[in-house]
Amino acid sequence: MRAFSRRSALQAIGAFAGTALSPRASFAGDGLPVLRAAPSKAQLAPEGYPATPVWAYSTGAAGTVPGPEIRVTAGDRVRYRLVNDLPQPTAVHWHGIRIANAMDGAAPLTQAAVQPGGSFGYDFVVPDPGTYWYHSHNRSAEQVARGLAGPLIVEDQDPWLGEDGAATREIVMVLDDWLLGGDARIVEGRWDDLHAASHNGRMGNTVTVNGAAYPELAIRPKERVRLRIINAATDRIMPLSFPHLSARVIALDGHPVMPRDVETLVLGPAQRADVVIDGRSDGEARAALLLDPGNGEWVDIAGFTHSGEALSTHGPDVRPLPAWRTLPAPDLSNPQHETLLMEGGAMRGMQEARYNGETMGFRELAANGVVWAFNGAANDMSAPMFSANLGRTVQLEMTNRSMFPHAIHLHGHHFTVLARHGSANTKGDVRDTVLIGADETVEIAFVADNPGAWMIHCHMLSHQKSGMMGWFEVA
Numbered sequence: 001m002r003a004f005s006r007r008s009a010l011q012a013i014g015a016f017a018g019t020a021l022s023p024r025a026s027f028a029g030d031g032l033p034v035l036r037a038a039p040s041k042a043q044l045a046p047e048g049y050p051a052t053p054v055w056a057y058s059t060g061a062a063g064t065v066p067g068p069e070i071r072v073t074a075g076d077r078v079r080y081r082l083v084n085d086l087p088q089p090t091a092v093h094w095h096g097i098r099i100a101n102a103m104d105g106a107a108p109l110t111q112a113a114v115q116p117g118g119s120f121g122y123d124f125v126v127p128d129p130g131t132y133w134y135h136s137h138n139r140s141a142e143q144v145a146r147g148l149a150g151p152l153i154v155e156d157q158d159p160w161l162g163e164d165g166a167a168t169r170e171i172v173m174v175l176d177d178w179l180l181g182g183d184a185r186i187v188e189g190r191w192d193d194l195h196a197a198s199h200n201g202r203m204g205n206t207v208t209v210n211g212a213a214y215p216e217l218a219i220r221p222k223e224r225v226r227l228r229i230i231n232a233a234t235d236r237i238m239p240l241s242f243p244h245l246s247a248r249v250i251a252l253d254g255h256p257v258m259p260r261d262v263e264t265l266v267l268g269p270a271q272r273a274d275v276v277i278d279g280r281s282d283g284e285a286r287a288a289l290l291l292d293p294g295n296g297e298w299v300d301i302a303g304f305t306h307s308g309e310a311l312s313t314h315g316p317d318v319r320p321l322p323a324w325r326t327l328p329a330p331d332l333s334n335p336q337h338e339t340l341l342m343e344g345g346a347m348r349g350m351q352e353a354r355y356n357g358e359t360m361g362f363r364e365l366a367a368n369g370v371v372w373a374f375n376g377a378a379n380d381m382s383a384p385m386f387s388a389n390l391g392r393t394v395q396l397e398m399t400n401r402s403m404f405p406h407a408i409h410l411h412g413h414h415f416t417v418l419a420r421h422g423s424a425n426t427k428g429d430v431r432d433t434v435l436i437g438a439d440e441t442v443e444i445a446f447v448a449d450n451p452g453a454w455m456i457h458c459h460m461l462s463h464q465k466s467g468m469m470g471w472f473e474v475a
């Protein structure tokens, strides 16, 4: 197994093909457009290496990684018939959408996984604008690792584009992390590796942007561009840096934030950030998007190549995105208090935990592929972790007692980050996935306004698979 170096990729400069255009759509018998999941191939490694066999979504032509961009406007309906041409059962989850429960795609909680040769009709309304994604939610540690993920972009009713401090253009950037062998094939089975699962999860060796290694994106000097960045990796936390581009973050997980400068932006698996950059004005021809692979050495994962006429300078301030119209504010005067305790992993393994209705010791758990637990239970789907009445504010205190960070995701809701470690987080960011460091406690609150059974899990999919999954109920 080998990593692809930046040097071997130089020949690939210019090979970037741009975002997927929606090919001619095909339709199922019931009139729903088809979203097909099937084996395909993709040129993930730099030119000169073979194409990689992947599992991919398509809406007409051959499957691509990432899957075809789905783009709608807030308030629109999204309708697809998922057709499963994979050798395994699958389901599609629409990550971050405050969706009707039956459409959430969280197998086996909200639907049975679709058998090979079978299909399932998804039909739902998207209430909130922002940057989202869709991905497999059955055996997802394997299926997302094989490529089953794509961008879902929900535009605001008043498009945030044009002059006056908005961007003039946007670029969707789906970041992914592949574990490729020297033949550019995905290394099989690492999604089952308990050693990786008990540490940071399955780490890859090839980071791609929109399915390409080291793409060059063309922008103009001084041009203001909105980047919609999605971390679609199964397990990799991505610290990102945008030197020389005066980057400001304007949304996190789809939800607007007051524009603020970012030098380093850390995106956990499944997290998104909308970042505005201004093309260089110093006459240099290129700027880089940098990623820290975990050793503090920033590597170049994409370039912004400046060409063409300089645009006239934008106003200095970035205009905030319009606020969401329908997210209720938590009522913190009398919330329902709940706790989530995360335990397990290497170096601080659990003495015991409940699994499959039995209390097991460390070795027996490991023999069952379990190395993590939520509140003393591993992947217990037999009963909810808590139940909230419809409309009630839930305040959830999440404590990470392990040596590794976790990316905790709640389905069906966005939540306000109230505090970290007990110290107030004045930013009050609204998110659907939050990173919680080793020994950290994070408090969140949300209005349980969406009825149904909702998953809560670590979005490091190796951790989810090996114990960090449960659900809560809103009724």
Ligand code: C2O
Residues within 6 Å of the ligand: 093, 095, 106, 135, 137, 270, 409, 411, 455, 457, 459
């Ligand atoms: Cu992005 Cu439960 O998933």
Ligand code: CU
Residues within 6 Å of the ligand: 405, 406, 407, 458, 459, 460, 463, 464, 468
């Ligand atoms: Cu985790």
